[in-house]
Amino acid sequence: MTRDPCDKCEEILQEFLDRTLTNEEWAEAESHLVGCDYCRRRYRFEETLRRYVKTSAVERMPAGLMDKLNELRGLDATA
């Protein structure tokens, strides 16, 4: 069930996390977070989730690929 999500939060949370708000919007968002327990928990949840998605989804380059890429050096535009 929906627990009456905070509309204000819905609007700004993603951009707040993306650090794309203007200074004014940022200040507004921050002061809202200070006063809104639900949004604060949502913020922490989203932040943790994003971090986890990132660490889970990152896979190191397979061994040997770098050598193959190095062999491509000097490729001619007409080749």
Place this chain on the structure above:
Amino acid sequence: MSEPEPATEARRIAAEARDRARFEDEALALADQVYRVARRLVGSREEAEDLVQETYARAFRSWRSFTPGTNMRAWLLRILTNLNVDRGRRIQRSPQTQPLEEGDYYLANKVASAAGEEALEQEQVVERMSQDSIVNALAEIQPQFREVVVLVDIGDFTYADAAQILDVPIGTVMSRLHRGRRALKQKLAEDALT
């Protein structure tokens, strides 16, 4: 016009070789980051390796079209995403998911109702999800949304870079990102809590 002096011509060739080597060094230093994005855009490690090699082959051939001082990572990723389209890797559209009333709150609320109110505070809520479930959920998102989520949330590109790479307006990046993240959370919720 007279022919260039042989010495002048030799210097020009040497300077170009240096520029080219510098370009290649700079591009290769980004290979790990390029691979990271490629790996999540395609289905397998082998495909990702192929895609990265094709990207570098094309980049090295057309190195003169790169403007020094501009964002090389974005330039490489633009080549990569175009190649990915060319190779027809986005043929498989995942079934359209139904928008949920709760929207972004879906996962958080399901977790909260399954594990108790205080669970929202706990980092373990997220950590309970397996790495595989994240990777699988990501792979199931529609390609056009996945592309943006991978670039911004995994590749650390700004909205503006992603817009440049994908050749779409920033507003489109933002709306796709929003929908992509929402779809990701929905899939994670389905996977983790059913």
